[in-house]
Each structure stands twice: as structure tokens, then as C-alpha cells.
Amino acid sequence: MSEFSLETVSFKLNPRYQFQWEEAQQCHVLLYPEGLVKLSDSATAILQRCQQPTTTSRLLDELEKAFPGAKGLEDDVKEFLADAQKQVWIVEVRD
Amino acid sequence: MESATTYIPMWLLAELTFACPVQCSYCSNPLELSASRKNELSTEEWIRVMRQARKLGAVQLGFSGGEPLVRTDLEVLVVEAKSLGYYINLITSSIGLTTEKITTLKGAGLGHIQISFQGSNRESNKLLGGTDSFDHKVAMTKEVIKQELPLGLNFVLHRQNMHQVKEFLTMAQSLGAEFVELANCQYYGWGLHNREHLLPSQEQLIDAERVTNEFREQHKGDMDIFFVAPDYYDDRPKKCSNGWGSTFMTVNPEGEVLPCQAAKVIPGLEFPNVRDHELADIWHKSDLFNRFRGTDWMTEPCKSCPEKEIDLGGCRCQALMLTGDATNADPVCSLSPHHDEVLRITEKAQRPIQEEDIRELVFRNPGNSKKIRAEKVLTSQAGK
Numbered sequence: 001m002s003e004f005s006l007e008t009v010s011f012k013l014n015p016r017y018q019f020q021w022e023e024a025q026q027c028h029v030l031l032y033p034e035g036l037v038k039l040s041d042s043a044t045a046i047l048q049r050c051q052q053p054t055t056t057s058r059l060l061d062e063l064e065k066a067f068p069g070a071k072g073l074e075d076d077v078k079e080f081l082a083d084a085q086k087q088v089w090i091v092e093v094r095d
Numbered sequence: 096m097e098s099a100t101t102y103i104p105m106w107l108l109a110e111l112t113f114a115c116p117v118q119c120s121y122c123s124n125p126l127e128l129s130a131s132r133k134n135e136l137s138t139e140e141w142i143r144v145m146r147q148a149r150k151l152g153a154v155q156l157g158f159s160g161g162e163p164l165v166r167t168d169l170e171v172l173v174v175e176a177k178s179l180g181y182y183i184n185l186i187t188s189s190i191g192l193t194t195e196k197i198t199t200l201k202g203a204g205l206g207h208i209q210i211s212f213q214g215s216n217r218e219s220n221k222l223l224g225g226t227d228s229f230d231h232k233v234a235m236t237k238e239v240i241k242q243e244l245p246l247g248l249n250f251v252l253h254r255q256n257m258h259q260v261k262e263f264l265t266m267a268q269s270l271g272a273e274f275v276e277l278a279n280c281q282y283y284g285w286g287l288h289n290r291e292h293l294l295p296s297q298e299q300l301i302d303a304e305r306v307t308n309e310f311r312e313q314h315k316g317d318m319d320i321f322f323v324a325p326d327y328y329d330d331r332p333k334k335c336s337n338g339w340g341s342t343f344m345t346v347n348p349e350g351e352v353l354p355c356q357a358a359k360v361i362p363g364l365e366f367p368n369v370r371d372h373e374l375a376d377i378w379h380k381s382d383l384f385n386r387f388r389g390t391d392w393m394t395e396p397c398k399s400c401p402e403k404e405i406d407l408g409g410c411r412c413q414a415l416m417l418t419g420d421a422t423n424a425d426p427v428c429s430l431s432p433h434h435d436e437v438l439r440i441t442e443k444a445q446r447p448i449q450e451e452d453i454r455e456l457v458f459r460n461p462g463n464s465k466k467i468r469a470e471k472v473l474t475s476q477a478g479k
Contacts, residue, residue: 018206
């Protein structure tokens with residue numbers, strides 16, 4: 001369904017999900033038909049940067065700048081992206 | 096005060112109208128349908144409701160009814176809801192939907208459409224829904240998919256259509272639906288009135304679940320299928336709407352606020368109206384929303400039950416309808432002293448399935464509503 005290489009292809013947040021800050025819950029959420037996912041701060045930091053087409057390497061650059069010295073960042077981000085791809089939160093961007 | 100702030104009504108169900116072109120005999124709407132629409136909330140009133148609910152943290156919004164497409168201001172309400180930050184679901188029979196309307200509603204910010212089918216083919220859909228709408232539903236399903244709006248199909252399962260699960264799933268898949276909800280009929284309102292002819296036998300149920308599982312196995316990943324289990328055949332009850340006054344808030348067409356769609360059956364409860372009160376007061380302070388919150392209201396066997404936090408005693412409306420007291424355990428629970436009543440009802444459902452049963456169904460329409468009301472008056476007079 002969502003087979004694309006996270007290493008080589010541009011991707012972005014699936015436009016069918018609504019991503020926003022929820023004041024009452026004090027966190028960002030992803031909204032979809034009849035449901036929602038509460039996002040952790042790190043998931044938010046990643047998905048915020050997927051609102052426009054991006055790539056794994058660009059994401060890593062940006063996150064390293066935003067959170068200098070964060071340990072294990074690359075592995076964490078890759079793991080999250082793989083999961084986000086499986087959940088179809090992110091989709092391939094074709095030129 | 097502290098407990099009230101921990102609850103957020105994340106789900107707002109806006110029942111825009113009781114008017115409906117479909118006549119489902121399993122409808123959960125009250126039997127007493129308003130004969131006129133003049134008491135419905137206005138556009139401005141709905142906008143005020145949505146704004147107040149959003150402030151309380153509501154984020155999923157369902158436009159339902161009746162048939163929400165009957166409201167000519169639906170597009171205006173969608174635009175407003177979107178600007179407030181809701182994710183908007185339209186729960187519809189698709190009657191009144193057109194290609195243009197799908198485009199307009201999508202443009203206005205609609206997130207998702209759920210279309211209900213009453214039968215899996217033209218004849219049964221007409222027979223069970225009281226409208227000749229099958230071809231239109233199929234056409235609209237295709238159109239929603241074509242316009243790339245998330246779509247779910249809903250099929251309410253009961254005694255008269257349970258054998259159609261495979262045919263329905265096959266149709267849904269061939270149309271390209273992403274989600275299918277096979278929802279076992281719940282017995283409130285018209286559904287309760289028709290329970291005898293809606294409640295499936297155990298055998299039907301087992302068959303339907305088996306067919307669903309086989310279908311899932313054969314078509315992995317193509318389509319998400321939710322099988323909503325029936326109430327009466329489990330030995331533990333379901334939580335009421337994720338817990339009374341914990342997540343859900345329903346506003347009915349005339350502005351009454353309910354913890355669930357069925358709560359109006361419980362006597363002695365006052366349903367505050369958005370025309371008289373702020374939603375925040377209703378949610379946090381009203382007797383209605385506090386009455387069955389948490390576990391303090393419980394009686395035995397729930398009170399000392401180790402599982403009480405899991406199901407919160409089940410459905411208050413079901414407890415009332417089957418035991419006469421809303422503070423009792425939901426009698427679906429095998430630990431309830433009233434569980435025999437559920438067994439008596441399900442035992443009766445094991446009789447052979449006969450097609451003639453369909454003729455016994457009382458369809459939801461204003462004429463039948465009037466008739467039922469008149470019968471009630473007569474029975475209560477006779478009882479005096």
C-alpha cells in the first residue's frame with residue numbers, strides 16, 4: 001500500500017490526516033475518520049517538518065540543528081518514519 | 096471540581112434533524128419523533144454549540160440525524176466547523192447527496208463520509224430501508240472514492256440481513272471502500288421496539304463472524320473491517336460510550352444535550368438544553384453528566400467488582416430498559432442478578448429464521464410514530 005524507500009524518496013504528511021495542536025489536551029494530535037492519535041513531543045517535532053515534502057536526510061539535518069547533541073537521534077527518527085509509513089501517516093511525493 | 100476537568104468531550108455528535116428519508120426499523124432515534132422541524136436548532140445556534148464544544152476540547156465532530164443532508168445549511172456548518180479546527184465526519188444514508196454536493200462539502204472542509212447500506216442488494220436494501228436507494232448509494236460511494244474523500248461503509252447487522260455479510264463485503268471491496276463497519280444492531284428506540292424481529296440467533300452470529308474472518312484472511316490489507324460485536328451475546332457488557340460523561344456528547348436536533356444517543360429513555364433525568372445553558376456548565380456541572388460518571392454511583396455487584404473500571408458497569412440505558420433501574424449492573428453481564436432476562440430474550444431468538452419476519456418490522460416513519468404514541472396512551476389509560 002505504502003511501499004516507498006525512505007532513503008531515496010521525498011515524502012510528506014498524508015493530506016488525509018489533520019495535524020494540529022490541541023489546547024485541551026496540551027499536545028499535538030493527528031485526526032482521521034472518527035479517531036485521533038495523541039503525539040509525543042518527538043513525534044510532533046518530526047511530523048511538523050513533514051507538512052511540506054521532505055526527505056530523511058533533510059529531516060535529520062533540521063532535527064540535529066533544532067536539538068543539538070540529542071543522543072540516538074538518527075535511529076529514533078528512522079524508526080519513527082518506518083512506523084509512520086506503515087500507518088500511512090506519511091506518503092510518497094511524486095514529482 | 097477536579098474530576099470534572101479531567102473529562103474532555105472529544106466527540107461531539109450533532110444530530111442536525113430527526114427528519115429522514117430512510118425508515119430503518121433499527122434506528123436508535125426516539126419513537127416519538129417530532130412531527131415538525133420548527134423546533135430544530137438554527138444555523139446560528141449550531142454554530143454557537145460547535146464553538147462552545149470546541150472550547151471544551153471537542154475535536155471529532157459527527158454530523159448525523161436523522162439524515163443530516165436534509166439540512167440546507169450543512170455546507171455553512173461544515174465551513175464553520177472546519178474554521179474552528181474540527182475533524183468533520185458526515186454520517187449519512189447518501190440520500191440527498193450529489194456529485195456536486197460531495198465537491199462542495201469536500202471544499203468546505205469535510206474530512207470523512209460514512210454511507211450506510213440497509214441491504215447488500217437492490218431488493219433487500221429497499222425492503223429493509225423502505226427506500227429504493229441502492230443504485231444511488233452505489234453511485235455516491237463510487238463518487239466519494241473518485242473525489243478522494245475518506246469513505247467508510249456502514250452495514251447494520253440484524254436477523255434479517257445477517258446472512259448477507261459476504262455479499263456486502265464483496266460489494267464494498269469491488270467499490271473500493273477503505274473502511275467497512277459491520278455494526279450489530281443495538282436495541283434502543285426503534286431498534287428496541289423491533290427487537291424480537293432484529294435479534295439474530297447465535298448461529299447467525301457465529302456464521303457472520305466466520306465469514307468476516309475468512310474475508311479478512313483472503314483479502315489482507317485491502318479494506319479495514321470493523322465487526323462491532325452484539326450486546327446480548329457477550330457475558331460482559333460494553334462500556335457506555337467510553338464511560339458516561341467521559342468522552343462523548345450528543346446534541347439532539349432540538350438542543351438537548353445527552354451523554355449518549357439513547358439516554359432519553361432514562362426517567363427522572365433532566366436534559367439541559369443549549370438554548371438555556373452554556374455547554375461548559377452542562378458538561379461539568381449538570382446533574383445529568385455527573386450522575387453516572389466514574390464508579391461512585393454503582394450498586395452491587397458492580398460496586399465491589401474487580402472489573403468495574405473495565406466496563407464501568409456497562410450501558411445505563413440497557414440497565415434501565417431490562418431491569419427497570421438505571422443504577423443496576425448492565426444485565427448483559429453474567430454477574431448481574433438480572434442476567435436471566437437477557438438469556439430469556441436470546442433464547443427466543445434461536446427460533447428458525449423466517450422471511451415473513453420482515454413483515455413484522457415496524458418502520459421508522461412519522462405515521463408509525465404517531466400510531467405507537469396512540470397505542471401507548473391507550474395502554475396507560477387501560478392500566479389505570
